[in-house]
Amino acid sequence: MSQRRGRFPTREELRIWRDFIETTDALRAAMAARLQNDSGLSTGDYSVLLALSEAPNGRLRSSELAATIGWERSRLSHHLGRMDKRGLIRRENCTGDNRGAEAVLTEEGAAAFHRATVPHLRAIRELFVDGLTPAQVAAAGKLAAALREHLGNGGGPQEIP
Amino acid sequence: MSQRRGRFPTREELRIWRDFIETTDALRAAMAARLQNDSGLSTGDYSVLLALSEAPNGRLRSSELAATIGWERSRLSHHLGRMDKRGLIRRENCTGDNRGAEAVLTEEGAAAFHRATVPHLRAIRELFVDGLTPAQVAAAGKLAAALREHLGNGGGPQEIP
DNA sequence: CGGAAATGATTGACGTGTCAATTATATTCC
């Protein structure tokens, strides 16, 4: 196994890459479809509502909300616009910093979130957990950690001293 | 470990789910950004060009192309429209079946694909393979297979006889 | 033959994500 770095992926590695990325994509799509069907929410909606539900008073500053769910600001801004139009959240000015904006959970948003929770948890079990052995679930966690760590380091070319 | 099915995911399973889905998403985004940067192609463009490159005479019927890369037809139709406008492919009528359409690789498309290939393979190695141990790469393959198999079966509630 | 159903592909509407530019307010520092 000499010289693992600085070469192209093998056929097998390539096959696994494609399989992996396509499958996770299909998984995401299936989950999105389930959520949409069960509750009329997109996964984005769910993330936002979850974060707001867990925040004190159901309100968060835009930038903190973005950080919490790991979104870019502009993405969040667009999404909040759509959710506002649907009455799931409300925008308010941020007291103390007139640049800021706060997103506030509405009654309707909270209700939608509560309706979505149980079916969504069930979907996670059915689509993900039930498809794997406990060992594989653990492996998925390890895998995610390793990939995330690597991506965090830029994922770039690895220096070999 | 009694009664694994028919319950909600545990906290740990939920954490892993979120970690897994977010990380694979970040991976996809990173790969898309790399490809875009290196060659001006989207991952969709790359899939289409790859399939056409491997097809005899660089041409494929729309429906076969869709099947090859696993896309819905309407998605492909929209994408081919964009690629056509950029000169990467050309549309021709299908001889023998006037309903059909063929997508044909242009010189420009072939050139763009060739320019993209090496950097893309390098990116797969750097972002994916290099972030994992060989055992983890193999585990990723197994994981994808298990998830895909489960999704293929509907991923629905599991009957317990 | 000829009309109904099936097939191949496109289109339009809409939600979504990214990037670059913009607006408005705060902070910094001379």
Next chain:
DNA sequence: GGAATATAATTGACACGTCAATCATTTCCG
């Protein structure tokens, strides 16, 4: 104090994906 800069958020343009509707052609079959 006031110009330069930094920060918070929004906006517009555009690529992308999905769904339902549409259009053209072909196939089926009575």
